[in-house]
Amino acid sequence: MQLRQQVIRAIFQRNFAGYFSGVLGYLFIVVFVVLGGALAFNARFFTGNEPTLDQLTEWYPLLLLFFVPAVTMSVWADERKSGTDELLFTLPATELEILVGKYLAVVAVYSVALVFSMAHVFVLMFLGNPDWGLIATTYFGYWLAGAAMLSAGMLASMLTANMTVAFVLGIVICALPVFVGQIGATIGLGDLLDRFSLREQFRDFGMGVIPLTALLYFAGFTVVMLYLNHTLMTRRHWHTRSEPAIGVQYAVRAISVAVVLSCVTTWAGYSVLRVDATGERLFSLSPATHDILDQLDTERPIEIQAFISPDVPREYVETRKRLVGLLRQFDELGGKGLDVRYVDVQPFSQQAEEAEHFGIEPVQVMTEVDGRRSESDVYLGAVIISSYDKVVVPFFGKGLPIEYELTRSIQTVAHEKRHTVGVLRTDANLMGGSRDWQIVQELKKQYNVQQVSPSSAIDTTAFDVLLAVMPSSLTSEEMDHLVDYAKSGSPLLVFDDPFPLSLGSNGFGVTGAPRQPKRSPHSGFMGQGGPPPEQKADGGRATRLLDALGIDWQYDACVFDVNNPHPEFAMLPAEYVFVTRGGSDTESFNPDDETTKGLQEVIALYPGRVQRRGGESDFRPLLNTSKQSGVLHWEEFVDEGGFNFFSMQGTANPRRNPFRVIDSAVHTLAARVTRESDDHNVNAIFVADVDMISDFFFEERNLGNLSTQFDNVTFVLNAVDSLVGDDSFIELRSRRPAHRTLVRVEQQKRQFLEAANQAEREADQQADEELELRRQQLGKRVKEIQENNDLDPIAKAQMLEQAQQAEQKRLSLAEAQIEQQKNDEIRKIRASTNRQIKSLESTIRFWSVCLPAIPAFALGAFVFVQRKRDERTSVVDSRRRKPAA
Template identity: 40%
Template sequence: MTTIENASTRTTAPKRLGGAASRPVLRPFVVGAICRRDLARYFTNVAGYVFIVLFIATSSVAAFWPEAFFANNLATLGQLNELMPYLLLLFIPAITMSVWADERRQGTEELLLTLPARDLEVVLGKYLAALGIYTAALGFLAFGLTLVLAWLGRPDLGVLLSTFLGYWLMGGMLLALGMVASLLSGNVTVAFILGALFCAVPVFAELLGGLSSTEGARAIEAASVPAQFREFGRGVVPISGVCYFIGLAAAMLYVNVALVGRRHWAGGEKSSGLWGHALVRILAVIVAVLSLQTLVARAGWRPDLSAERLNTLSDESRSLIKNLPSDRPVFIEAFFSPEVPREYVEAKQNLVGLLKEFDALGGQKIQLNLVEAERFSEEARRAEQQYGIAPRNVFTASEGRQGFDEILMGVAFTSGPEQVVIPFFDRGLPVEYELTRSIRTVAGAGRRKVGILDTDVGMLGRFDFRSMAQNREWQVVTELRKQYEVTSVSADSEIPADLDALIVPQPSSLTQPQIDNLVAYVQSGGPTLLFMDPLPQFDRSPQMNLAPTQPKEQPGGMFGGGPPPEPKGDLTPLLELLGIEWPQTEIVWNPYNPHPKFTELPPEYVFISPSSGAPDAFNPKDPITSGLQELIVLFGGYVRPRVGGGPDFTPLLRTNEEGGIVRFESLTTPGFFGIDIDPDRAVHIATGQDYTLAARIEGDAPATTDEDEDADGEGEGEGEEKKAEARGIHALVVMDLDLISDGFFQLRQSGSEEFEFDNVTFVLNAVDSLVGDDSFIDLRKQRRRHRTLTLLEERDRAFEAERLEQEAEAEKEANEQLDAARARMDEKIAKIEANEELDDRTKQVMLAQVREVEQRRLTVAEANIEDAKRRKIEESFAAKERQIRAIRGRVRLAAAIIPPLPALILGIVVAIVRSRRENRGATPTRLA
């Protein structure tokens, strides 16, 4: 109390908020004195450190102990972000329960409130003290959690900074609310319970949106603490969220001041009127704060602290806007629902925010019209009739309900006669890329021409005799139409030379004349993207007729009819022209899987990632693949350069050396509707080498020989002319057709956090590179970095390598035992055959008996050896799982101990110092 008593001697002014005009509104030295008093009282008390240690330990357990943390394999605080608002329901009341209630319990309230300090100064002093306590606890927590994440992987420090800023703002607001509860009770326990109940109102308001789909319920849900914090956890600092937390904290502090000041008029003649007046003022302040937050939210200011800065316009977009022709402005009309489900809030905010940035930078070159369209409104009808933008039924899931909501979120771009419409922005669509590409497309002079060769795949849509239905065009075609003029190309005649690029899905399904036409196009220098797959898997089933080793499908499907199709041709001329080899019956497998949640996936699902241990998994020097993070290939093949040489062969996608191959015939079995995959009978051959799954092939085409020219009846001069016209090979080869199937586009649109692959990005980059337009490649590759738990991945790879070695040893031992058993049988047979004392009939009888007996023994031995091998393989799997669980257990233990350790040590030091001070000057006999 000495500090406050000294402060009180500096002025004798009354404590009311009114006073002389010359007096300052707020005196910092008074606020500081009260703050220092409460801080000293808390941090010199061991109980205060106990609460801090419990808070840090509980938060650490919530962050790192759930199995989902290891299943997601991400160096983030995603688990803690979901639980932090609810953890604060316990920790915040523990801080605020003694702010006012303890003053009453100790009898110091009257002394404090009779000091020459204004009510506002007293409230601010106590609030800053509580905020200082929370800040110290949060600082210890931030240090410990960052240390653990840096040990496990490479976290994004910008995202962590915004996350802890969100924690701090959230706690600061709840502290002001908890102080109100402490003012209403003189009992510390009751103050804690009231504080938890008061703080639970804005925290659990999020549940109201899950119980009802009305606009009012959604508005309350959007104003809840978890909803306002969510963007902080993604690395974005929304100014609207900052205003929300600071504004509500200020409003609750005003309530504190009003409640403290009630002693000036409570019980008087006008007390009832003053109570009503105070209540109206409090409600007015809260409404003003929420209104300000709504206005700021409409402005869309959202600084991005993440390393990728996905919510800030890139240099490519700024350059595009700068170079737009001023005589052809781009008109943008965006139609969106006023209220959207929680799952689409971020997508809507990103869309609206980036559109406003484009509009601000474009000036007169971009004319933006944002239209909030209710269902069945005139604006919604105009969007559908004029642009084809219709409401979309989207699935929503929250705590209270699951169902479908109909929302509108589409954009139309127009410039002169050109128009591009994006009917709906799904959650996973890269917003900036879609906007930039659409603006460039409508503002450009013309579109490049991309052809798709008409093969048995039917990418442009065709009638399917198996399902007796018309198939739609693949989504990759729809995606390409947004940027290019896409046309169907027949392989039955000469392929047009005016194509900027040609996409060839599964060339092995072509007939020989069609292959010859394709070879002529490639040899002439036509840019070509080839997809070759030993076992196509799109439409969720093996495509029997598309596998290169299988015959063409009969006309009419399973019902037959029509003449037999022309057989598939020989792909050797095309492979020789490209200078490559493709073993068409070999499928690549690899044990690397960075998604522990999906360990049941077969090893033929090959994950390509730099974290797999292959430093050149994505070619860092090629613009198509540099910067990609993860890609998956389903039952794909591999390609290698031909021994005799050829054009330049540049790998784009490569596996690590931990896998091998599985042959087509051992993996598949004939089924009623085609080929069935039988993983149990598959023989995985470990080769210990990496495989190229995609490559760029460029260089001179092989020269035409004189024999070929003579065979064609061409003269020497005509042959030289043809050779001069050759422009060289310009091709990309991808050894998986499923890589561009619709499933990956659907994953991209849904914004799946479990499976966020670069398959779509890789294919679109490949087309852009062939066309010669690299303007979108860097922009398309921008996405949040998949920061995995590298420490656990390294341990997992080591365990997997050890397991594969044990499996290989078991296989080798089993083969040796089988060979020995067969050798024993052969030895007995040879011994009988070499016995010259036996006649031929006796030999035949004895040989038959020996073969029968030994064959039974061999069959039993083979079964026993196979069972022993299987047990050893199962034991190796079990050993690996035990090792992984042990590693995770050590991580959990370290995560529970390391973060609270600094606060615990500091608390022990304070306890020792306090004990010595209390015992200083005491006689030894008294201490005894």
């Protein structure tokens, strides 16, 4: 049957114009836009500090639950109430043409509402720099979801002649795809039915991806709902006697169509067909991956054995889906050079024993099932094997870059030999302790890793790069050996730290700082059982190493930076330094160095600073602070009152709220140093922080529990690769979403913080001036007694002692009072700053909600006024009410 476009167009124009002929249609659009703005720009929007519509996307299914019935309630109910439906069916048009025309009309009305809601995008443009591909797919997802739900709303309107009842029925019917997962959970089918929920199918669009499965889902849902609409339209043709049988027949047809479409959607879920619209093409295989797969040797094929749990908690459904999808792509592109084996693993099964044989252990994941917290054993690991080598990835966590892990492992096992990384033995004890640091375990996936002793001369040919963490803890002889290695020009990666929190002592405080004495490696319980240790070279200052590298580093000073782009981390001290791309007025990452040009954000904890020294060495900064930073010396940020009773050693703890003075200078946290001469070559990277490579960041990179993604692991691995001379993975490893923030909000907050810091400095200066005045008064009284020649020496001495004691008490009391007043003033300043920030966010939220509604409201008001004017002009003079005489 051929559909006639002119008939469809006529019905479309009639319904579309009818919706906007009154004020009610515009009112619904105004409410839709206002509610959308309130959901999009809530408090979590400012906490996330990203120019996205994630908050609106999370609540959008519920917004549709009320807006769709408001649009569709009059489509059929109003026709039946006024009796125009019978007239409509007598027109020379088929039921299908009428249905299509009405459906296109409500879709057009909904599209107009979406166009008005695009004012939210202008708000994002004003506040930051959004990813336009992500915005486009998000709105496309909004449109698809709404278009599908409109077909369900039309079905509700078909069932009644009352618009109020049609609205309520529309909510009930539209609630089925929205809450199907929760409904299924009540009968034990939550995991099965949740994949058919609107929220689950809608989620990928908010990530910048258009998947085939979602397109089929929304198309299939629309087809089923429109089929039911058409069935009810043709009901008037059924004979009364055969109506039950025909009804059952059509019900079976509808169920069959729904089952077929569900199967097709489920099948599409196993495919990897999707459109990646993100600015960084995050969901498409990179050119590096394609090149590596194309170069595989078919004579020495590689096998990937993936051990995967068939059912995983909801938090890992997307990770499992992406892992399986990528493995299929790798299997297809790898051809005969790559074979992928999928193993479904249940706990305590034979497959589980096979996985554990390769070192793949289940990870216990806490999840919520039917409102109760439970623990599940999850297998998401893989072993990559060739005739040369083997690499095991024990667990693909939510935060782990799956494509990079698979590509790196394939490249590693495809070659007969690996590069070697030497790890220098220091007090940091990266290797050889109760367990290796995570950085060592990560390096073993790509390199041969061996421990290097500094007690004797270091062989420069035994490894390709030397990793030295906390070399300031070396003894004098050990330092000489490291300096000789550094001067040889062999690759050297140094991490040192004025206050290494990761080298704490069982929660008692830091014991491994360069300024602290060296701990004896043989000391036992309560500090017994060993001779005193040999002292650190250069008193922990690492002077000889710095001279060899041609740089300066202060061993007892740390850097702070008040520029914190994450409101959710507002409680962290300013000594937690966020190095963020585009988040300050400086160049945080060196764009010309392969190690850092692809990074987005790195965090350092109580880092030191590296400075250029005049000489022949080439100094290239890699990580820089913003200009909202400064330097604190040991006495200013450290409290040395701690003590570890187990090791009988003093400990240091960070001082709370130290007085900070912003020096408006840019401080370098890491730098590449090179030098070439006849007798002195240098090829090194010096990083003034150890905590950035602590186990926490490696575990977080895998598990992905934080809402923020840090590039600490990427930075250190890039540094190792660049020093080795292998840059094949740097670009792939650095691949991640660009760090986009609410720039305008950050600028305003930065001004508030600058004013607050200036006020704090003035309060501190005023307190110092008052204390100095009190000290002068004490000295003045003492001087008066000393200059009084009428007193004998004994009386003068007694009066001096009494005056000093009395004045000292007054001075101590005055110091306490002045300090208290200063602290109160600083608290008031910080409270005022927080109020200013909250006020700023509230103001932006208010205008972000109100301004987008103005165009729709103004257009509705214009239509209302124009309609009233037309009504007046259409009344004949004889029927007009004449004014009283």
